[in-house]
Amino acid sequence: MSHLLPLSRVAKLINQPRHKLQEVIRSGLLATFDGMVELEELLRMFPEVKWDDDAEFRRVQEIKDKAFAKRVYEGVLPGKDVLAARLTELGDEYAAARTLLLHYGNVMTWLDEKIDEFDEDASPETHHALHSVRAFLLRNLAEMPPDALLAQTTIAQERILKVMSAHVTIQPSGHEFIVEGNDTLLDAALRNGVSLNYGCSNGNCGECKARLVSGEVKKVRAYDYVMKQVDKDAGMILMCAYAPVNDVVLDASVEDANAIPVQRLNAKVKSVEIFNPQMAALHLLTPRSQRLRYLGGQSIDVSIDGGHGRYAIASCPCEDRNIELQIPHRPGDVLTDAVFTALKAGDTVALEGPFGEFVLDEDSPRPVIFLAFGVGFAPIKSLVQHAMSLELAESIDLHWVADEAGLYQDNLCRTWTDALDNFNYLPHAMTDDLDALLKSIVLDYPDLQRFDVYAAGSAEQLELARLHFVGEGLHDARWFAGVTGD
Ligand code: FES
Structure with missing residues (x-):
């Protein structure tokens, strides 16, 4: 009698992310039966796996937990x-x-x-x-x-x-x-x-x-x-x-994004993290009785002390009641001034949302390129974490083009690179010649038709980037854009 194992458990047993396993299955090297793998088939395909040595796996898991702010x-x-x-x-x-x-x-x-x-x-x-x-x-x-x-x-x-x-x-x-x-x-x-x-x-x-x-x-x-x-x-x-x-x-x-109802709730400030004079992160906690339902990449309306604004959510829905918003400082704006100067732990912030359809195509196993322009990093961060939770993308490249606020979470991106073998972080300094930069980025992808691209930035930056990527072979339908920072 054969011993059958579900794919998710097989991925854990061989200490590999699911996308690796899916690659082997797609290539026809590993047979499955109704989504299950036979033990004999597994041993044939992975004879070199050291079943009793999980030290490396635990190390990577620890880095992942830290990198993704997940509960240990x-x-x-x-x-x-x-x-x-x-x-x-x-x-x-x-x-x-x-x-x-x-x-x-x-x-x-x-x-x-x-x-x-x-x-x-x-x-x-x-x-x-x-x-x-x-x-x-x-x-x-x-x-x-x-x-x-x-x-x-x-x-x-x-x-x-x-x-x-x-x-x-x-x-x-x-x-x-x-x-x-x-x-x-x-x-x-x-x-x-x-x-x-x-x-x-x-x-x-x-x-x-x-x-x-x-x-x-x-x-x-x-x-x-x-x-x-x-x-x-x-x-x-x-x-x-x-x-x-x-x-x-x-x-x-x-x-899907359209089916999630708009919710109104008050969240408590956990902390305000000032990255630099231009950029801060607002860490919020929703009430125990009212968690915010949203998808990675969506935005939310925020009201603080009479100030209002719509911001992309930078956290992942997998982070339970914790919400992170990234707020660029606009002096004179009531909301951002409050965040940078007055807001403290325990204060209340009113939220309404989520909005937007800039979300991950969860069914796509294609390699992914994320492209963040300046503060467009916020929704991209959420999407990256969502993509990593799903473990389906063959590879993930993150390009982050700096603006005046700089690459304010550069260390986090480098931690992701350490934790995940299919993740590449490619930071880019602020530039006056975005056209030339985009040209050099797409040159590194001679097979763009294989990829999904998710980009977040201003409408102008996105249109320029779309022209470069689609012009070099990306399918128009695999270009996903989220406008931020206008
Ligand atoms: S009963 Fe409300 S989400 Fe389960």
Whole structure:
């Protein structure tokens, strides 16, 4: 009987991002069956993987956590109820495997006795044949196949992963992600860049209802929403209150930018980070009862002390209740003056949004070029983090062209380069000759028709860049632009 593994778990087992695995599958070198990989096939394709050496993986993971401001898990252990349920399931599997083994042992004993029985009156030819069969069986039972130890190690690691985490498939979209630690299904989906439909995120509105198609879930958060009997009968659950016990399939809708409603909420200032006299980051925390729903690359209206403005969100939806806005200083403007001189931790900021359709095409596995002009870095930062959460892009190049505010998060971009083997950061100094700079950038991509390009800056900068990229072979439909800083 073959041992099948879901792709997300295989990616973890071989310590590789999902896009690497997808590349191998697309090239036809690794066969899949309904999105699963056979253990034998995996060992054939990755015989050199050092299953017991995860030091490098942990190092990269730590850098990633730091680079993406993600919460570092508290030991990544699931809650005790979920853990108990997973261990019970593992125990059941062990018991079933052991029972099967005992059964095979009994069959072998029976077979041995039958051979003796037949052998009593057998002709010399039959005696020889029976002897050969017995010798064949004994030899093969005594000798383990050469890759048995590797298979055993792999299965053991996969079982540990199954206790620590669960694999989720969303249908009909086909998104997949892993749920770790104490995360609910919704927490994990957002952390992995999957924009499921939801509202309050704390069990009040019922917006996150989804149908459990297969697998088992457990309630890990209390909720007030009263589920109708008809929904219960249909297998509906609240994704913000349940965690998977084992691998589950859910029927749930993944939203695009237009489907996300405009929300109004007050957020608290966590901190104001002044990068330099021209640029600051405003770190906000939304209320526990009202998380902001948005996609990477979208913008939001901000009101502070009678001042208003629309800003691209620089954080990733995977960052839970944390929102980052990047605010260029415009002296005399009420809002930006407040940010640079008066705003402090604990103050309240009114938000309304999200707006805009400058979002990632989540279904595209193409290599991506991000192009940020000055403060256009804010939405690009959000998109980069979203792209990295999805782990689907073959490669990511980030070009950041400085303006007066400089490359104010240059170190962060360099950290991304250290953390991710498919990420390249290409900073560019401020220039009076943007045309020449763009010309030199596109020259580095002789195969532009393979790429998706996301660019953010002023309308003028974007139009010039579009002409260069499309002129050198980029498909017009693969050019995505977000206007900022006008
Ligand atoms: S998001 Fe409101 S109940 Fe789950």
